[in-house]
Amino acid sequence: MSVFTPVTAEALSDWLRRYAVGRLAHVQGISAGVQNSNFFVTTTLGRYVLTLFETIPRAELPFYLHLMAHLARHGLPVPAPIADQDNEYLGTLSGKPAVLVMRLTGQADLPATPARCERVGAMLAGLHLAGLSYGRRQDNPRGAAWRSATAAQVRPFLPGDEQALLDAELAFQVRVPTDALPQGVIHADLFRDNVLWDGEHIGGVIDFYFAGCDALLFDVAVTVNDWCALPGGALDEARCRALLGAYHAERPFTDEERAAWPAMLRAAALRFWLSRAADFHLPRAGEMVLVKDPDEYRDILRQRTRNVPPLVAGSP
Protein backbone atom coordinates (compact mmCIF):
# COMPACT_ATOMS: atom_id res chain seq x y z
CA MET A 1 0.00 0.00 0.00
CA SER A 2 0.96 3.59 -0.20
CA VAL A 3 1.77 5.60 2.90
CA PHE A 4 -1.49 6.27 4.79
CA THR A 5 -0.27 8.41 7.66
CA PRO A 6 2.00 11.31 6.78
CA VAL A 7 5.01 12.05 8.97
CA THR A 8 6.78 15.39 8.82
CA ALA A 9 10.57 15.61 9.00
CA GLU A 10 10.16 17.91 12.02
CA ALA A 11 7.99 15.45 13.95
CA LEU A 12 10.31 12.58 13.06
CA SER A 13 13.47 14.50 14.06
CA ASP A 14 11.90 15.22 17.39
CA TRP A 15 10.77 11.60 17.87
CA LEU A 16 14.25 10.27 17.02
CA ARG A 17 15.67 12.09 20.05
CA ARG A 18 14.32 9.17 22.09
CA TYR A 19 16.82 6.94 20.25
CA ALA A 20 20.64 6.79 20.02
CA VAL A 21 20.64 6.67 16.21
CA GLY A 22 21.92 10.19 15.54
CA ARG A 23 20.20 12.96 13.60
CA LEU A 24 17.67 12.62 10.79
CA ALA A 25 19.31 13.01 7.38
CA HIS A 26 16.52 11.81 5.05
CA VAL A 27 13.04 10.28 5.15
CA GLN A 28 11.08 8.77 2.26
CA GLY A 29 7.73 6.97 2.12
CA ILE A 30 7.68 3.38 0.81
CA SER A 31 4.88 2.42 -1.58
CA ALA A 32 4.72 -1.27 -0.67
CA GLY A 33 3.22 -3.39 2.06
CA VAL A 34 -0.37 -4.24 2.80
CA GLN A 35 -1.29 -3.04 6.28
CA ASN A 36 1.22 -0.49 7.56
CA SER A 37 2.77 2.86 6.60
CA ASN A 38 6.50 2.46 5.98
CA PHE A 39 9.34 4.94 5.54
CA PHE A 40 13.05 4.67 4.78
CA VAL A 41 14.83 6.71 7.46
CA THR A 42 18.50 7.66 7.10
CA THR A 43 20.30 9.26 10.05
CA THR A 44 23.84 10.38 10.71
CA LEU A 45 24.53 6.92 12.19
CA GLY A 46 22.60 4.43 10.07
CA ARG A 47 19.75 3.32 7.84
CA TYR A 48 16.43 2.26 9.29
CA VAL A 49 12.79 1.61 8.38
CA LEU A 50 10.00 3.35 10.28
CA THR A 51 6.66 1.53 10.44
CA LEU A 52 3.38 3.04 11.61
CA PHE A 53 0.75 0.38 12.32
CA GLU A 54 -2.61 1.16 10.74
CA THR A 55 -4.65 -1.97 11.46
CA ILE A 56 -2.95 -4.34 13.95
CA PRO A 57 -4.13 -3.74 17.53
CA ARG A 58 -1.40 -2.27 19.74
CA ALA A 59 -1.70 -5.14 22.22
CA GLU A 60 -0.70 -7.65 19.51
CA LEU A 61 2.42 -5.76 18.41
CA PRO A 62 4.88 -6.77 21.16
CA PHE A 63 4.61 -10.40 20.02
CA TYR A 64 5.85 -9.43 16.55
CA LEU A 65 8.53 -6.96 17.66
CA HIS A 66 10.05 -9.22 20.29
CA LEU A 67 9.91 -12.10 17.80
CA MET A 68 11.97 -10.09 15.28
CA ALA A 69 14.40 -9.11 18.05
CA HIS A 70 14.66 -12.76 19.13
CA LEU A 71 15.36 -14.04 15.62
CA ALA A 72 17.95 -11.29 15.02
CA ARG A 73 19.64 -12.24 18.32
CA HIS A 74 19.86 -15.76 16.94
CA GLY A 75 21.80 -14.52 13.93
CA LEU A 76 19.07 -14.48 11.29
CA PRO A 77 18.72 -11.58 8.80
CA VAL A 78 15.42 -10.11 9.99
CA PRO A 79 14.54 -6.45 10.65
CA ALA A 80 15.68 -6.06 14.26
CA PRO A 81 13.58 -3.47 16.09
CA ILE A 82 15.49 -0.57 17.66
CA ALA A 83 15.15 0.10 21.39
CA ASP A 84 14.67 3.65 22.66
CA GLN A 85 16.24 5.26 25.71
CA ASP A 86 13.78 3.37 27.93
CA ASN A 87 14.81 0.08 26.22
CA GLU A 88 11.36 -0.16 24.61
CA TYR A 89 10.65 -1.05 20.97
CA LEU A 90 7.08 0.22 20.58
CA GLY A 91 6.51 3.97 20.46
CA THR A 92 3.85 6.37 19.18
CA LEU A 93 4.23 8.75 16.23
CA SER A 94 1.52 10.76 14.45
CA GLY A 95 -0.95 9.13 16.83
CA LYS A 96 -0.11 5.61 15.62
CA PRO A 97 1.85 2.78 17.20
CA ALA A 98 5.32 3.06 15.65
CA VAL A 99 8.58 1.15 15.51
CA LEU A 100 12.02 1.78 14.02
CA VAL A 101 13.77 -1.31 12.62
CA MET A 102 17.14 -1.96 11.00
CA ARG A 103 17.02 -1.57 7.22
CA LEU A 104 18.13 -4.71 5.42
CA THR A 105 19.59 -4.60 1.95
CA GLY A 106 18.88 -6.79 -1.03
CA GLN A 107 16.54 -7.28 -3.92
CA ALA A 108 13.10 -8.86 -3.53
CA ASP A 109 10.99 -10.80 -6.03
CA LEU A 110 13.86 -12.55 -7.81
CA PRO A 111 13.00 -15.64 -9.90
CA ALA A 112 12.54 -18.81 -7.83
CA THR A 113 15.41 -20.94 -9.10
CA PRO A 114 16.13 -24.30 -7.45
CA ALA A 115 19.32 -22.76 -5.92
CA ARG A 116 17.30 -19.97 -4.32
CA CYS A 117 14.64 -22.44 -3.19
CA GLU A 118 17.37 -24.40 -1.41
CA ARG A 119 18.43 -21.28 0.52
CA VAL A 120 14.84 -20.41 1.32
CA GLY A 121 14.24 -23.90 2.71
CA ALA A 122 17.32 -23.66 4.93
CA MET A 123 16.33 -20.19 6.10
CA LEU A 124 12.77 -21.27 6.93
CA ALA A 125 14.17 -24.12 9.04
CA GLY A 126 16.52 -21.65 10.75
CA LEU A 127 13.56 -19.41 11.59
CA HIS A 128 11.64 -22.38 12.99
CA LEU A 129 14.59 -23.63 15.07
CA ALA A 130 15.35 -20.17 16.48
CA GLY A 131 11.63 -19.72 17.23
CA LEU A 132 11.66 -22.76 19.53
CA SER A 133 13.37 -20.68 22.24
CA TYR A 134 10.99 -17.71 21.85
CA GLY A 135 8.89 -17.29 24.96
CA ARG A 136 5.80 -15.38 23.78
CA ARG A 137 2.75 -17.02 22.25
CA GLN A 138 0.11 -15.62 19.91
CA ASP A 139 -2.12 -17.67 17.62
CA ASN A 140 -1.64 -17.63 13.86
CA PRO A 141 -3.94 -14.72 12.95
CA ARG A 142 -4.90 -16.54 9.72
CA GLY A 143 -5.33 -19.97 11.29
CA ALA A 144 -8.24 -22.41 11.24
CA ALA A 145 -10.68 -20.14 13.12
CA TRP A 146 -10.03 -17.23 10.77
CA ARG A 147 -10.45 -19.52 7.73
CA SER A 148 -13.90 -20.67 8.88
CA ALA A 149 -15.08 -17.16 9.64
CA THR A 150 -13.74 -15.71 6.39
CA ALA A 151 -15.15 -18.56 4.31
CA ALA A 152 -18.64 -17.73 5.63
CA GLN A 153 -18.16 -14.08 4.62
CA VAL A 154 -16.90 -14.61 1.07
CA ARG A 155 -18.97 -17.68 0.12
CA PRO A 156 -22.03 -15.66 -1.03
CA PHE A 157 -19.89 -13.81 -3.58
CA LEU A 158 -18.52 -16.96 -5.22
CA PRO A 159 -19.94 -18.78 -8.28
CA GLY A 160 -21.39 -22.25 -7.69
CA ASP A 161 -18.33 -24.31 -8.61
CA GLU A 162 -16.14 -22.27 -6.28
CA GLN A 163 -18.67 -22.63 -3.48
CA ALA A 164 -18.51 -26.40 -3.97
CA LEU A 165 -14.69 -26.31 -3.90
CA LEU A 166 -14.76 -24.22 -0.72
CA ASP A 167 -17.34 -26.41 1.02
CA ALA A 168 -15.43 -29.58 0.19
CA GLU A 169 -12.15 -28.10 1.35
CA LEU A 170 -13.51 -26.84 4.67
CA ALA A 171 -15.09 -30.27 5.31
CA PHE A 172 -11.76 -31.93 4.45
CA GLN A 173 -9.63 -29.63 6.63
CA VAL A 174 -11.61 -30.14 9.84
CA ARG A 175 -10.66 -33.81 9.73
CA VAL A 176 -6.87 -33.14 9.41
CA PRO A 177 -5.11 -34.05 12.71
CA THR A 178 -2.98 -30.89 12.94
CA ASP A 179 -2.44 -31.31 16.70
CA ALA A 180 -0.13 -34.26 15.93
CA LEU A 181 2.22 -31.96 13.97
CA PRO A 182 5.22 -30.12 15.52
CA GLN A 183 4.09 -26.64 16.51
CA GLY A 184 6.07 -23.42 16.76
CA VAL A 185 6.38 -19.84 15.59
CA ILE A 186 5.72 -19.49 11.86
CA HIS A 187 6.40 -16.56 9.51
CA ALA A 188 3.26 -17.53 7.57
CA ASP A 189 3.94 -15.24 4.60
CA LEU A 190 7.39 -16.17 3.26
CA PHE A 191 6.51 -15.23 -0.31
CA ARG A 192 9.07 -14.10 -2.87
CA ASP A 193 8.36 -10.42 -2.10
CA ASN A 194 9.43 -10.95 1.51
CA VAL A 195 12.92 -12.33 0.81
CA LEU A 196 15.73 -9.88 -0.02
CA TRP A 197 18.68 -11.25 -1.99
CA ASP A 198 22.25 -10.07 -1.62
CA GLY A 199 23.67 -11.87 -4.66
CA GLU A 200 22.76 -15.51 -4.12
CA HIS A 201 22.63 -15.09 -0.33
CA ILE A 202 19.54 -14.12 1.62
CA GLY A 203 20.20 -10.63 2.99
CA GLY A 204 16.81 -10.25 4.63
CA VAL A 205 13.50 -11.86 5.51
CA ILE A 206 10.86 -9.20 6.10
CA ASP A 207 7.20 -8.67 7.04
CA PHE A 208 6.60 -10.70 10.19
CA TYR A 209 3.17 -9.20 10.83
CA PHE A 210 1.31 -12.40 9.92
CA ALA A 211 3.50 -14.52 12.22
CA GLY A 212 1.98 -16.66 14.94
CA CYS A 213 1.99 -20.08 16.53
CA ASP A 214 0.79 -22.99 14.40
CA ALA A 215 1.98 -26.21 12.80
CA LEU A 216 5.48 -25.61 11.38
CA LEU A 217 4.47 -27.65 8.33
CA PHE A 218 1.77 -25.08 7.50
CA ASP A 219 4.60 -22.52 7.06
CA VAL A 220 6.50 -24.94 4.82
CA ALA A 221 3.36 -25.37 2.72
CA VAL A 222 2.78 -21.59 2.42
CA THR A 223 6.38 -21.22 1.26
CA VAL A 224 6.29 -24.12 -1.22
CA ASN A 225 2.99 -22.92 -2.70
CA ASP A 226 4.63 -19.63 -3.64
CA TRP A 227 8.24 -20.59 -4.42
CA CYS A 228 7.61 -23.89 -6.20
CA ALA A 229 4.42 -23.30 -8.19
CA LEU A 230 4.39 -23.39 -11.99
CA PRO A 231 1.99 -21.18 -13.94
CA GLY A 232 -1.41 -22.78 -13.42
CA GLY A 233 -0.50 -23.87 -9.91
CA ALA A 234 1.15 -27.29 -10.28
CA LEU A 235 4.34 -27.90 -8.28
CA ASP A 236 7.78 -27.90 -9.86
CA GLU A 237 9.50 -31.04 -8.59
CA ALA A 238 13.09 -29.75 -8.78
CA ARG A 239 12.27 -26.66 -6.73
CA CYS A 240 10.25 -28.69 -4.21
CA ARG A 241 13.12 -31.12 -3.79
CA ALA A 242 15.61 -28.26 -3.28
CA LEU A 243 13.48 -26.36 -0.76
CA LEU A 244 12.25 -29.37 1.20
CA GLY A 245 15.61 -31.14 1.18
CA ALA A 246 17.39 -28.07 2.62
CA TYR A 247 14.69 -27.68 5.26
CA HIS A 248 14.80 -31.37 6.16
CA ALA A 249 18.61 -31.20 6.61
CA GLU A 250 18.11 -28.64 9.39
CA ARG A 251 14.86 -29.94 10.92
CA PRO A 252 13.97 -33.46 9.81
CA PHE A 253 10.31 -34.01 8.99
CA THR A 254 8.34 -36.40 11.22
CA ASP A 255 6.19 -39.26 9.99
CA GLU A 256 3.08 -37.30 10.97
CA GLU A 257 4.28 -34.41 8.81
CA ARG A 258 4.85 -36.70 5.82
CA ALA A 259 1.30 -37.97 6.17
CA ALA A 260 -0.17 -34.48 6.54
CA TRP A 261 1.81 -32.87 3.70
CA PRO A 262 -0.89 -32.91 0.99
CA ALA A 263 -3.46 -31.59 3.46
CA MET A 264 -1.14 -28.79 4.61
CA LEU A 265 -0.52 -27.67 1.03
CA ARG A 266 -4.30 -27.44 0.63
CA ALA A 267 -4.75 -25.57 3.92
CA ALA A 268 -2.08 -23.06 2.90
CA ALA A 269 -3.67 -22.58 -0.54
CA LEU A 270 -7.11 -22.13 1.07
CA ARG A 271 -5.75 -19.44 3.43
CA PHE A 272 -4.51 -17.24 0.57
CA TRP A 273 -7.51 -17.90 -1.67
CA LEU A 274 -9.74 -16.74 1.20
CA SER A 275 -7.75 -13.61 2.09
CA ARG A 276 -7.52 -12.55 -1.53
CA ALA A 277 -11.20 -13.24 -2.13
CA ALA A 278 -12.04 -11.22 1.00
CA ASP A 279 -9.84 -8.30 -0.15
CA PHE A 280 -11.53 -8.51 -3.58
CA HIS A 281 -15.18 -8.88 -2.56
CA LEU A 282 -15.12 -7.13 0.82
CA PRO A 283 -12.70 -4.20 0.54
CA ARG A 284 -12.52 -2.19 3.76
CA ALA A 285 -13.33 1.52 3.50
CA GLY A 286 -10.28 3.78 3.42
CA GLU A 287 -7.79 1.00 2.73
CA MET A 288 -5.61 1.20 -0.34
CA VAL A 289 -4.68 -2.46 -0.29
CA LEU A 290 -3.07 -3.80 -3.41
CA VAL A 291 -5.69 -6.42 -4.38
CA LYS A 292 -4.04 -9.62 -5.60
CA ASP A 293 -5.78 -12.09 -7.88
CA PRO A 294 -7.82 -14.63 -5.84
CA ASP A 295 -8.05 -16.97 -8.85
CA GLU A 296 -4.32 -17.78 -8.61
CA TYR A 297 -4.81 -19.42 -5.24
CA ARG A 298 -8.15 -20.99 -6.25
CA ASP A 299 -6.21 -22.74 -9.01
CA ILE A 300 -3.39 -23.71 -6.63
CA LEU A 301 -5.96 -25.20 -4.25
CA ARG A 302 -7.50 -27.21 -7.09
CA GLN A 303 -4.06 -28.47 -8.10
CA ARG A 304 -3.26 -29.53 -4.54
CA THR A 305 -6.43 -31.64 -4.29
CA ARG A 306 -4.87 -33.81 -7.02
CA ASN A 307 -1.53 -35.62 -6.65
CA VAL A 308 1.37 -33.74 -5.07
CA PRO A 309 5.00 -34.89 -4.77
CA PRO A 310 5.71 -36.54 -1.42
CA LEU A 311 7.60 -34.65 1.28
CA VAL A 312 11.30 -34.90 0.33
CA ALA A 313 11.19 -37.54 -2.34
CA GLY A 314 13.95 -40.06 -1.85
CA SER A 315 14.83 -39.17 1.75
CA PRO A 316 14.35 -41.78 4.48
Place this chain on the structure above:
Amino acid sequence: MSVFTPVTAEALSDWLRRYAVGRLAHVQGISAGVQNSNFFVTTTLGRYVLTLFETIPRAELPFYLHLMAHLARHGLPVPAPIADQDNEYLGTLSGKPAVLVMRLTGQADLPATPARCERVGAMLAGLHLAGLSYGRRQDNPRGAAWRSATAAQVRPFLPGDEQALLDAELAFQVRVPTDALPQGVIHADLFRDNVLWDGEHIGGVIDFYFAGCDALLFDVAVTVNDWCALPGGALDEARCRALLGAYHAERPFTDEERAAWPAMLRAAALRFWLSRAADFHLPRAGEMVLVKDPDEYRDILRQRTRNVPPLVAGSP
Protein backbone atom coordinates in the same frame (compact mmCIF):
# COMPACT_ATOMS: atom_id res chain seq x y z
CA MET B 1 47.69 -11.54 16.91
CA SER B 2 47.58 -14.71 14.99
CA VAL B 3 45.18 -17.49 15.84
CA PHE B 4 46.38 -19.16 19.06
CA THR B 5 43.84 -21.91 19.46
CA PRO B 6 43.15 -24.07 16.42
CA VAL B 7 39.56 -25.08 15.63
CA THR B 8 38.81 -27.93 13.26
CA ALA B 9 35.94 -27.69 10.78
CA GLU B 10 34.51 -30.88 12.32
CA ALA B 11 34.49 -29.47 15.86
CA LEU B 12 33.03 -26.18 14.64
CA SER B 13 30.31 -27.91 12.57
CA ASP B 14 29.31 -29.86 15.63
CA TRP B 15 29.38 -26.78 17.87
CA LEU B 16 27.20 -24.81 15.42
CA ARG B 17 24.37 -27.31 15.89
CA ARG B 18 23.63 -25.41 19.10
CA TYR B 19 22.72 -22.40 16.94
CA ALA B 20 20.06 -21.68 14.28
CA VAL B 21 22.60 -20.34 11.76
CA GLY B 22 22.56 -23.26 9.31
CA ARG B 23 25.48 -25.46 8.26
CA LEU B 24 29.16 -24.54 8.19
CA ALA B 25 30.30 -23.60 4.69
CA HIS B 26 33.74 -22.07 5.37
CA VAL B 27 36.01 -21.13 8.26
CA GLN B 28 39.18 -19.04 8.13
CA GLY B 29 41.50 -17.73 10.87
CA ILE B 30 41.96 -13.97 11.18
CA SER B 31 45.48 -12.67 11.80
CA ALA B 32 44.52 -9.51 13.68
CA GLY B 33 43.49 -8.57 17.19
CA VAL B 34 45.54 -8.50 20.37
CA GLN B 35 44.04 -10.86 22.92
CA ASN B 36 41.67 -13.36 21.27
CA SER B 37 41.61 -15.97 18.51
CA ASN B 38 39.24 -14.91 15.74
CA PHE B 39 37.78 -16.73 12.73
CA PHE B 40 35.53 -15.75 9.84
CA VAL B 41 32.69 -18.31 9.78
CA THR B 42 30.38 -18.60 6.77
CA THR B 43 27.30 -20.81 7.02
CA THR B 44 24.40 -21.62 4.73
CA LEU B 45 22.47 -18.76 6.40
CA GLY B 46 24.98 -16.01 7.06
CA ARG B 47 28.42 -14.61 7.84
CA TYR B 48 29.74 -14.51 11.38
CA VAL B 49 32.92 -14.08 13.40
CA LEU B 50 33.92 -16.69 15.99
CA THR B 51 36.02 -15.47 18.91
CA LEU B 52 37.83 -17.70 21.41
CA PHE B 53 38.95 -15.78 24.50
CA GLU B 54 42.57 -16.43 25.44
CA THR B 55 43.18 -13.99 28.30
CA ILE B 56 39.96 -12.35 29.58
CA PRO B 57 38.50 -14.22 32.59
CA ARG B 58 35.21 -15.96 31.75
CA ALA B 59 33.39 -14.11 34.54
CA GLU B 60 34.16 -10.76 32.87
CA LEU B 61 32.87 -11.77 29.43
CA PRO B 62 29.09 -11.38 29.95
CA PHE B 63 29.58 -7.65 30.56
CA TYR B 64 31.11 -7.29 27.08
CA LEU B 65 28.73 -9.61 25.24
CA HIS B 66 25.56 -8.13 26.72
CA LEU B 67 26.96 -4.65 26.06
CA MET B 68 27.40 -5.45 22.36
CA ALA B 69 23.90 -6.94 22.27
CA HIS B 70 22.51 -3.85 24.00
CA LEU B 71 24.18 -1.42 21.60
CA ALA B 72 23.04 -3.47 18.58
CA ARG B 73 19.48 -3.43 19.96
CA HIS B 74 19.77 0.35 20.03
CA GLY B 75 20.52 0.42 16.31
CA LEU B 76 24.30 0.86 16.36
CA PRO B 77 26.60 -1.10 14.00
CA VAL B 78 28.41 -3.27 16.52
CA PRO B 79 29.09 -7.04 16.36
CA ALA B 80 25.89 -8.42 17.90
CA PRO B 81 26.54 -11.72 19.68
CA ILE B 82 24.46 -14.69 18.52
CA ALA B 83 22.30 -16.56 21.01
CA ASP B 84 22.27 -20.37 21.04
CA GLN B 85 19.28 -22.67 21.51
CA ASP B 86 19.37 -21.93 25.26
CA ASN B 87 19.31 -18.16 24.48
CA GLU B 88 22.89 -17.86 25.79
CA TYR B 89 25.73 -15.95 24.12
CA LEU B 90 28.75 -17.47 25.82
CA GLY B 91 29.74 -21.02 24.93
CA THR B 92 32.86 -23.19 25.07
CA LEU B 93 34.86 -24.43 22.08
CA SER B 94 38.30 -26.10 22.05
CA GLY B 95 38.30 -25.65 25.82
CA LYS B 96 38.05 -21.86 25.57
CA PRO B 97 35.18 -19.44 26.24
CA ALA B 98 33.71 -18.77 22.79
CA VAL B 99 31.17 -16.51 21.14
CA LEU B 100 29.73 -16.17 17.65
CA VAL B 101 28.99 -12.59 16.55
CA MET B 102 27.53 -11.01 13.42
CA ARG B 103 30.18 -10.17 10.84
CA LEU B 104 30.18 -6.50 9.90
CA THR B 105 31.44 -5.28 6.57
CA GLY B 106 33.68 -2.38 5.76
CA GLN B 107 37.28 -1.27 5.54
CA ALA B 108 39.32 -0.36 8.63
CA ASP B 109 42.28 1.99 8.99
CA LEU B 110 41.13 4.59 6.46
CA PRO B 111 42.76 8.05 6.63
CA ALA B 112 41.30 10.29 9.35
CA THR B 113 39.77 13.07 7.27
CA PRO B 114 37.70 15.78 8.98
CA ALA B 115 34.56 14.27 7.37
CA ARG B 116 35.33 10.85 8.90
CA CYS B 117 36.20 12.47 12.23
CA GLU B 118 32.75 14.08 12.22
CA ARG B 119 31.09 10.66 11.78
CA VAL B 120 33.30 9.12 14.46
CA GLY B 121 32.33 11.86 16.93
CA ALA B 122 28.63 11.33 16.26
CA MET B 123 29.04 7.54 16.58
CA LEU B 124 30.93 7.83 19.87
CA ALA B 125 28.13 10.01 21.26
CA GLY B 126 25.59 7.42 20.04
CA LEU B 127 27.49 4.68 21.85
CA HIS B 128 27.57 6.76 25.03
CA LEU B 129 23.87 7.65 24.86
CA ALA B 130 22.81 4.05 24.18
CA GLY B 131 25.09 2.90 27.00
CA LEU B 132 23.14 5.00 29.52
CA SER B 133 20.35 2.41 29.52
CA TYR B 134 22.73 -0.56 29.88
CA GLY B 135 22.25 -2.23 33.23
CA ARG B 136 25.55 -4.04 33.89
CA ARG B 137 28.59 -2.40 35.44
CA GLN B 138 32.27 -3.29 35.17
CA ASP B 139 35.17 -0.93 35.82
CA ASN B 140 37.34 0.32 32.97
CA PRO B 141 40.02 -2.40 32.95
CA ARG B 142 42.62 0.22 32.02
CA GLY B 143 41.44 2.87 34.49
CA ALA B 144 43.29 4.80 37.19
CA ALA B 145 44.10 1.75 39.34
CA TRP B 146 45.58 -0.12 36.38
CA ARG B 147 47.63 2.95 35.38
CA SER B 148 49.23 3.21 38.83
CA ALA B 149 50.06 -0.48 38.99
CA THR B 150 51.44 -0.60 35.45
CA ALA B 151 53.50 2.56 35.93
CA ALA B 152 55.27 0.91 38.87
CA GLN B 153 56.06 -2.12 36.70
CA VAL B 154 57.45 -0.32 33.66
CA ARG B 155 59.20 2.61 35.41
CA PRO B 156 62.48 0.71 36.03
CA PHE B 157 62.86 0.07 32.30
CA LEU B 158 62.53 3.73 31.30
CA PRO B 159 65.37 6.25 30.79
CA GLY B 160 65.60 9.11 33.28
CA ASP B 161 63.71 11.73 31.27
CA GLU B 162 60.80 9.34 30.71
CA GLN B 163 60.74 8.45 34.40
CA ALA B 164 60.46 12.17 35.17
CA LEU B 165 57.62 12.53 32.62
CA LEU B 166 55.84 9.55 34.13
CA ASP B 167 56.26 10.71 37.74
CA ALA B 168 55.02 14.20 36.92
CA GLU B 169 52.01 12.85 35.02
CA LEU B 170 50.97 10.43 37.76
CA ALA B 171 51.26 13.23 40.33
CA PHE B 172 49.16 15.47 38.07
CA GLN B 173 46.46 12.89 37.37
CA VAL B 174 45.70 12.07 41.02
CA ARG B 175 44.58 15.68 41.47
CA VAL B 176 42.12 15.64 38.51
CA PRO B 177 38.51 15.65 39.85
CA THR B 178 37.20 12.89 37.54
CA ASP B 179 34.24 12.14 39.82
CA ALA B 180 32.68 15.42 38.72
CA LEU B 181 32.56 14.21 35.11
CA PRO B 182 29.57 12.37 33.54
CA GLN B 183 30.19 8.65 33.82
CA GLY B 184 29.00 5.79 31.62
CA VAL B 185 30.02 2.86 29.47
CA ILE B 186 33.03 3.67 27.31
CA HIS B 187 34.49 1.78 24.33
CA ALA B 188 37.96 2.89 25.46
CA ASP B 189 39.75 1.81 22.26
CA LEU B 190 38.01 3.55 19.35
CA PHE B 191 41.16 3.71 17.24
CA ARG B 192 41.17 3.80 13.45
CA ASP B 193 41.63 0.04 13.25
CA ASN B 194 38.36 -0.51 15.13
CA VAL B 195 36.10 1.46 12.76
CA LEU B 196 34.91 -0.20 9.55
CA TRP B 197 33.89 2.11 6.71
CA ASP B 198 31.17 1.35 4.18
CA GLY B 199 31.94 4.19 1.78
CA GLU B 200 31.77 7.32 3.91
CA HIS B 201 29.38 5.68 6.42
CA ILE B 202 30.48 3.74 9.48
CA GLY B 203 29.53 0.11 8.81
CA GLY B 204 30.96 -1.22 12.04
CA VAL B 205 32.58 -0.43 15.37
CA ILE B 206 34.46 -3.45 16.67
CA ASP B 207 36.58 -4.72 19.58
CA PHE B 208 34.67 -3.93 22.75
CA TYR B 209 36.94 -5.98 24.99
CA PHE B 210 38.50 -2.92 26.66
CA ALA B 211 35.09 -1.40 27.43
CA GLY B 212 34.09 -0.48 30.96
CA CYS B 213 32.56 2.21 33.11
CA ASP B 214 34.48 5.47 33.44
CA ALA B 215 34.27 9.18 32.60
CA LEU B 216 32.72 9.53 29.12
CA LEU B 217 35.24 12.30 28.43
CA PHE B 218 38.11 9.81 28.84
CA ASP B 219 36.68 7.92 25.83
CA VAL B 220 36.46 11.15 23.83
CA ALA B 221 40.11 11.82 24.68
CA VAL B 222 41.23 8.32 23.63
CA THR B 223 39.41 8.81 20.32
CA VAL B 224 40.77 12.31 19.67
CA ASN B 225 44.34 11.25 20.50
CA ASP B 226 44.19 8.67 17.71
CA TRP B 227 41.94 10.30 15.09
CA CYS B 228 43.16 13.89 15.39
CA ALA B 229 46.91 13.57 15.99
CA LEU B 230 49.45 14.88 13.50
CA PRO B 231 52.82 13.14 13.09
CA GLY B 232 54.75 14.03 16.25
CA GLY B 233 51.58 14.03 18.33
CA ALA B 234 50.16 17.57 18.08
CA LEU B 235 46.42 17.90 17.48
CA ASP B 236 44.95 18.84 14.12
CA GLU B 237 42.44 21.59 14.84
CA ALA B 238 40.12 20.92 11.89
CA ARG B 239 39.75 17.25 12.82
CA CYS B 240 39.27 18.09 16.51
CA ARG B 241 36.56 20.58 15.65
CA ALA B 242 34.79 18.06 13.38
CA LEU B 243 34.90 15.19 15.90
CA LEU B 244 34.10 17.22 19.00
CA GLY B 245 31.43 19.30 17.30
CA ALA B 246 29.56 16.21 16.09
CA TYR B 247 29.83 14.62 19.54
CA HIS B 248 28.67 17.81 21.25
CA ALA B 249 25.59 18.01 18.97
CA GLU B 250 24.44 14.63 20.33
CA ARG B 251 25.62 14.94 23.94
CA PRO B 252 26.55 18.50 24.94
CA PHE B 253 29.69 18.79 27.03
CA THR B 254 29.33 20.06 30.60
CA ASP B 255 31.36 22.88 32.16
CA GLU B 256 33.24 20.31 34.25
CA GLU B 257 34.19 18.46 31.07
CA ARG B 258 35.48 21.64 29.42
CA ALA B 259 37.67 22.27 32.45
CA ALA B 260 38.95 18.68 32.55
CA TRP B 261 39.61 18.33 28.80
CA PRO B 262 43.41 18.92 28.81
CA ALA B 263 43.81 16.55 31.76
CA MET B 264 41.72 13.84 30.07
CA LEU B 265 43.79 14.04 26.89
CA ARG B 266 46.85 13.47 29.09
CA ALA B 267 45.23 10.58 30.98
CA ALA B 268 44.28 8.92 27.70
CA ALA B 269 47.79 9.36 26.31
CA LEU B 270 49.30 7.99 29.52
CA ARG B 271 47.08 4.88 29.32
CA PHE B 272 48.37 3.90 25.86
CA TRP B 273 51.97 4.86 26.59
CA LEU B 274 51.84 2.56 29.62
CA SER B 275 50.21 -0.40 27.88
CA ARG B 276 52.60 -0.20 24.96
CA ALA B 277 55.60 0.18 27.26
CA ALA B 278 54.40 -2.84 29.25
CA ASP B 279 53.94 -4.92 26.08
CA PHE B 280 57.44 -3.84 24.98
CA HIS B 281 59.38 -4.27 28.23
CA LEU B 282 57.31 -7.01 29.88
CA PRO B 283 56.10 -9.37 27.12
CA ARG B 284 54.09 -12.25 28.54
CA ALA B 285 55.34 -15.75 27.72
CA GLY B 286 53.46 -17.44 24.89
CA GLU B 287 51.71 -14.32 23.66
CA MET B 288 52.19 -13.21 20.09
CA VAL B 289 51.01 -9.68 20.66
CA LEU B 290 51.76 -7.21 17.91
CA VAL B 291 53.99 -4.77 19.85
CA LYS B 292 53.15 -1.18 18.97
CA ASP B 293 55.62 1.66 19.40
CA PRO B 294 55.44 3.12 22.95
CA ASP B 295 57.29 6.26 21.84
CA GLU B 296 54.31 7.41 19.76
CA TYR B 297 52.21 7.79 22.90
CA ARG B 298 55.10 9.17 24.97
CA ASP B 299 55.30 11.95 22.39
CA ILE B 300 51.51 12.43 22.40
CA LEU B 301 51.60 12.74 26.19
CA ARG B 302 54.40 15.35 25.99
CA GLN B 303 52.38 17.28 23.40
CA ARG B 304 49.26 17.24 25.61
CA THR B 305 51.15 18.73 28.56
CA ARG B 306 51.55 21.83 26.39
CA ASN B 307 48.62 23.83 24.98
CA VAL B 308 45.69 21.94 23.50
CA PRO B 309 42.69 23.40 21.66
CA PRO B 310 39.70 23.95 23.96
CA LEU B 311 36.76 21.54 23.88
CA VAL B 312 34.66 22.54 20.84
CA ALA B 313 36.22 25.86 19.96
CA GLY B 314 33.57 28.46 19.29
CA SER B 315 30.59 26.59 20.79
CA PRO B 316 28.79 28.14 23.78
